[in-house]
Amino acid sequence: MRTLLLASSILLSAGSALAQAPADPAVLTPERVFASPSLAGPVARGVSLSPDGQLVAFLRGREDDSNVQDLWAAPTGEGEPYKLIDARALAPEAGELSEAEKARRERLRISARGVVDYAWDQQGRYILAPLEGDLFLATRADGSVRRLTETEADEIDAKVSPKGSYVSFVRDQNLYVQDLATGRETPITDDGRDLITWATAEFIAQEEMKRFTGYWWSPDERYIALTRVDESPVDIVPRFEITGAGTTVVEQRYPKAGRPNAVVELYVRDLISGDRIKVDLGDNTDIYLARVDWSNDGRTLYVQRQSRDQKRLDLLSVDPATGRSRVIVSQRADAWVDLNDDFHVLPDGRFIWSNEDSGWRHLYLYDRNGRVVRPITRGDWPVKGLNGVNEQTGEVFFTASMRDGKELPIEQQLFRASLNRTETPVAITPAGGWWNASVNAPGTAYVGNYSDPKTPPQSALYRMDGTRVRWIEENRLDADHPFASYVSRLREPEFGTLQSHGQTLVWRMQTPPNFDPSKKYPVVMQVYGGPGTGAGVQKSWQPATSQLLTEAGYIVFRLDNRGEGDRSQAFETSNYRQLGVVETEDQTMAAQWLKRQPFVDGDRIAIMGWSYGGFMSLMTLTEPEAGLAGAMAGAAPTDWALYDTHYTERYMSTPQANPEGYARTDVLPRLGDMTGRLLILHGMADDNVILPNATRVIDKLQEQSLPFEMMLYPGQRHGVRGDPRQLQQWRTYLDFLDRTIGTRSHEAED
Numbered sequence: 001m002r003t004l005l006l007a008s009s010i011l012l013s014a015g016s017a018l019a020q021a022p023a024d025p026a027v028l029t030p031e032r033v034f035a036s037p038s039l040a041g042p043v044a045r046g047v048s049l050s051p052d053g054q055l056v057a058f059l060r061g062r063e064d065d066s067n068v069q070d071l072w073a074a075p076t077g078e079g080e081p082y083k084l085i086d087a088r089a090l091a092p093e094a095g096e097l098s099e100a101e102k103a104r105r106e107r108l109r110i111s112a113r114g115v116v117d118y119a120w121d122q123q124g125r126y127i128l129a130p131l132e133g134d135l136f137l138a139t140r141a142d143g144s145v146r147r148l149t150e151t152e153a154d155e156i157d158a159k160v161s162p163k164g165s166y167v168s169f170v171r172d173q174n175l176y177v178q179d180l181a182t183g184r185e186t187p188i189t190d191d192g193r194d195l196i197t198w199a200t201a202e203f204i205a206q207e208e209m210k211r212f213t214g215y216w217w218s219p220d221e222r223y224i225a226l227t228r229v230d231e232s233p234v235d236i237v238p239r240f241e242i243t244g245a246g247t248t249v250v251e252q253r254y255p256k257a258g259r260p261n262a263v264v265e266l267y268v269r270d271l272i273s274g275d276r277i278k279v280d281l282g283d284n285t286d287i288y289l290a291r292v293d294w295s296n297d298g299r300t301l302y303v304q305r306q307s308r309d310q311k312r313l314d315l316l317s318v319d320p321a322t323g324r325s326r327v328i329v330s331q332r333a334d335a336w337v338d339l340n341d342d343f344h345v346l347p348d349g350r351f352i353w354s355n356e357d358s359g360w361r362h363l364y365l366y367d368r369n370g371r372v373v374r375p376i377t378r379g380d381w382p383v384k385g386l387n388g389v390n391e392q393t394g395e396v397f398f399t400a401s402m403r404d405g406k407e408l409p410i411e412q413q414l415f416r417a418s419l420n421r422t423e424t425p426v427a428i429t430p431a432g433g434w435w436n437a438s439v440n441a442p443g444t445a446y447v448g449n450y451s452d453p454k455t456p457p458q459s460a461l462y463r464m465d466g467t468r469v470r471w472i473e474e475n476r477l478d479a480d481h482p483f484a485s486y487v488s489r490l491r492e493p494e495f496g497t498l499q500s501h502g503q504t505l506v507w508r509m510q511t512p513p514n515f516d517p518s519k520k521y522p523v524v525m526q527v528y529g530g531p532g533t534g535a536g537v538q539k540s541w542q543p544a545t546s547q548l549l550t551e552a553g554y555i556v557f558r559l560d561n562r563g564e565g566d567r568s569q570a571f572e573t574s575n576y577r578q579l580g581v582v583e584t585e586d587q588t589m590a591a592q593w594l595k596r597q598p599f600v601d602g603d604r605i606a607i608m609g610w611s612y613g614g615f616m617s618l619m620t621l622t623e624p625e626a627g628l629a630g631a632m633a634g635a636a637p638t639d640w641a642l643y644d645t646h647y648t649e650r651y652m653s654t655p656q657a658n659p660e661g662y663a664r665t666d667v668l669p670r671l672g673d674m675t676g677r678l679l680i681l682h683g684m685a686d687d688n689v690i691l692p693n694a695t696r697v698i699d700k701l702q703e704q705s706l707p708f709e710m711m712l713y714p715g716q717r718h719g720v721r722g723d724p725r726q727l728q729q730w731r732t733y734l735d736f737l738d739r740t741i742g743t744r745s746h747e748a749e750d
Helices: 099-108 203-208 482-488 544-551 569-575 579-597 612-621 647-652 657-665 668-673 693-702 723-740 743-749
Strands: 045-049 055-062 068-075 081-087 125-131 136-139 145-147 156-160 166-171 172-178 183-186 196-198 215-217 223-228 236-243 246-253 263-271 276-278 287-294 299-307 312-318 325-332 353-354 362-366 373-377 383-390 395-400 413-420 434-439 445-451 455-463 468-473 494-500 502-510 521-526 557-561 600-610 631-636 676-681 709-714
Touching: 045 434, 045 445, 068 125, 081 125, 081 136, 099 544, 125 215, 136 166, 145 455, 156 215, 166 215, 172 223, 203 287, 203 647, 223 287, 223 353, 236 468, 263 287, 312 600, 353 631, 353 693, 383 434, 395 434, 413 434, 434 494, 482 544, 494 579, 502 544, 502 569, 502 579, 521 579, 544 557, 544 723, 569 579, 579 600, 579 612, 600 612, 600 723, 612 631, 612 676, 668 693, 676 723, 723 743
Parallel strands: 521 557, 521 600, 600 631, 631 676, 676 709
Antiparallel strands: 045 055, 055 068, 068 081, 125 136, 136 145, 156 166, 166 172, 172 183, 196 223, 215 223, 223 263, 236 246, 263 276, 287 299, 299 312, 312 325, 353 362, 362 373, 383 395, 395 413, 434 445, 445 455, 455 468, 494 502, 502 557
């Protein structure tokens, strides 16, 4: 469950109090937030550096429609950015995507159209881009763009082979390879149909395991490792996909907690001999295929195999010629072992991998047989991710929320450590905000993306010493910036901490324009609260939707409760087998703390959230000690037995093994304790948190004669997509709040 706090795809539109404001500052409105050009300004997305370090590619929304993206490029030296692929020129009309591609984009949380993804070959000669279901190849040398496919079926998960000889893709559940020199297509599989799919990540892998592909090229282009997924064991959950034009019954294969998963096998195709070899993943087929990687010489395939109960993660070393495997490392935990993308194989066969054996996630160097050589990082703070390695200098680059050796959850920086010795990491990027970084393959440069409460998202190319080489998108908040008119009314958020059961919780608060601490204000608590996600409270650029709330006169407050964010193992596992219990305790404590603040009207506090945040909104509204006046609960899971296996069983075990835990976290028995008004929102085609999660609550409320409000979205899945619908959604939010804790509610009380 990786959904963000709010079902809005526009998350980057606030302002800087340092910019010069116009004489007559404008009040931000929902109509302006959900219109083009984007208030975020020119934000580069999907930025990557060419393998030779000479070119930067990125996606940019069009000025006339920020939801349609083009592919841009910029030289790393002198020269202006230029448009490499014009989405409207190559595909003027947005076609209907296949169900497989719709589902894949839903899992990736892609709501844009046009160019939504692209890939380099390892030499940097080509950029491959899917566009409206077909594939286009840009040749860097002359800037030409060639159409590779034009079929009724979508080509999905397309890749350029490592040496640039082939393009591979999945079409109609089978894997194909196209020779770029001749244009000849070769099917690698031909029996994918019905419930058998080749080379595609299954639902669970995409939604919960962050594995979005089902095939992997060897570096020498001899082998392709690929999955075979058999969904026949998975239960059919009839899903009514209700749109404005009618209803379609989808026989969805949905693996609910405690029920069978798809059977996933791994094979290796030898492109020289044509042989297909099955990889030995063990006798037990009820496992998760978590990650697949190749050694640098292509002679070893590394496979991460996770047990069904997720308490064990094995690293297998596989001979691709025979499929024989052996376990070289096993990670174990009493609660669960988290998956990550921190695995990196070195040329000499040693490898880097992270684990939480110390109670914090840290990087370790292993020999080729899986024995730990030394820790690369250590301390009471977690590594957030391995970003790159310079194999020539022995430098290791990673992101972490740490300053002066102490955990600092609200900030994130890029650090440098040593492969050859355990030493104190050195920060590469400045402190004070939130950095994401993409390091090039040699570990000699990185693309840095930065923001803070005063700085909109910026991206630039940097040397590894932190020196900026060039801006990719400076996104300067000057008089010409789309947000310039609204800057003076933006209040910079405040940050603080609360203590809960020996754990430090971080919070963020944003007050309305012209805030007067001698007055009392209503509060909107924003919540996600769920485990398995990054920090929600960040010292970063805030969404424009938060300013919509402050403009309406509300204080906006968010707390990261126990279990939320990349923190210590103890912090993350505090909710084991009882999702929602400790989280509700923490949100209740926060509500009580807010009521003690002299500038808060304690009778006018509401909570809002989406997905897990919707669940938390329901849980907190039904906690009498929180005493909330209202809640807006979107796409909420209301019975964990209805949610999927990998996410739910990681935290709750199975319904059969933990019936008390499932009963304790069911929303239905709590509904009679609602302390305020409730607004339920849900997509009527949601294939993730299926609609019965909402209808069972609706039915129970009606059965108990309890009033509530409801907003359903025909045709929408787990998020509300498109500016018109998101505008309607936020008008609904603001109207509900106005009547519940806002001006109209206050006038009614008077």
